[in-house]
Amino acid sequence: MQLLDGKATALNIKAEIAEEVKKMKAKGIREPHLVAVLVGHDGGSESYVAYKIKDCKEVGFKSTLIRYEDDVTEEELLKCVDDLNNDSEVDGFIVQLPLPKHISEEKITLAIDPRKDVDGFHPQNVGLMTMGMPAFVSATPQGIVELIRRYGIETSGKHVVVLGRSNIVGRPVSVLLSQKSEPGNATVTVCHSRTQNLPDICRQADILIAALGSPGFVTADMVKEGAVVIDVGTTRVPSDKTRSGFKLMGDVRFEEVAPKCSYITPVPGGVGPMTRASLLINTLKAAKQRTN
Structure with missing residues (x-):
């Protein structure tokens, strides 16, 4: 059994991106600029956006955080999206989900300029991706595929089973x-x-991808010997062994499943860091489109 180390792989990707940013700046081209729009004070969203800002700093990107309280109107948020769409100093931006119930996530997503949609959620990017054409691919799927690529895992002719049908x-x-x-x-x-x-x-399944958000769902009797298991789940569960009072748990019961696997991702440290690295990949891509 070998761990698919998303943390180490993401560090390698970040080092590659940082080198590209240095080359851009040496040519007199400004660094990529990512904006994150955060509504409210959801704990998960707060920490995720903080990580994104940290990642940007590490690779030499400029980052900006725009904050709104939970009671921001849909009209105000749409105005913010429109301003970012038209700001030539912004290469890509994300509106962190989930949003308060009175705001339509669909309406906000549709309002984002596909050329700046580094989350890859706009239907135009989804359609291009489905057709195999150049597009911004949503960060987690892109991170999973990149992890598979960098570990040289064979996918051609293999049976992949995906648990979960989220967009x-x-x-x-x-x-x-x-x-x-x-x-x-x-x-x-x-x-x-x-x-x-x-x-x-x-x-x-030769490759089993668990993306249900149901902690411990996949047990050893569901996995064949030698399978590759990729665990996308990151659910906070109570724990008396941590200072925070909770721990992150994946969709896979790691301790019992791991001995049967050829490769498996840990939680944390597997898919999560790759998701963050993918957002940087998309932002760099958006910046390159600006300079071409």
Whole structure:
């Protein structure tokens, strides 16, 4: 069993990006600029955005945080999006989800200029990605594929089983791995809450991607010997062994599943750092489009 070390891989990606930024600046081109829009004080969103700002600093990006309280109106937020769309000093931006219930996430997503949509959620980017054309790919699926690529895991002709059909992870990663590309060329099965005989299907997987948000869902009897297991889950569960009173738990019962695997991602330290690195990849791509 070998760990798929997302933390170490993300550090390598960040070092590569930092080198590219140095070359840009040496040519007199300004550094990439990422803006994060944060509404309210959700704990998970706060920490995730803080990490993004830290990542930007480490690779030489400029970053800006725009904050709004929970009672911001949809109109105000749409005005902010429009301003960022038209700001030539901004290469890419994200509106951190989830948003308060009185704001339509769909409306906000549709308002973002696809050329600055470094989260890869706009339908135009999703459509281009589905067609195998250049696009901003959402960060977690892109991070998963990059991790597979950098560890040299064979996907061609393999059976990939994806647990979860969300627009953020399950669906896009299933498309990416079924495309005529490398990594890719896999036969992909997408499972969800209505799937019958789920354990049987999981046991057929050469590569099992768990993206359910259901802690400890995948058990050893659902995984075949030698499978690659990629755990996307990061659920906070109570713990009396940590100072914070909680720990992060994946969708996979790591201790019992790991001995059966050829490769497996840990939680934390697996897919999470790759998601963050992918946002930097997209922002650099957006900045390069500006200079071309």
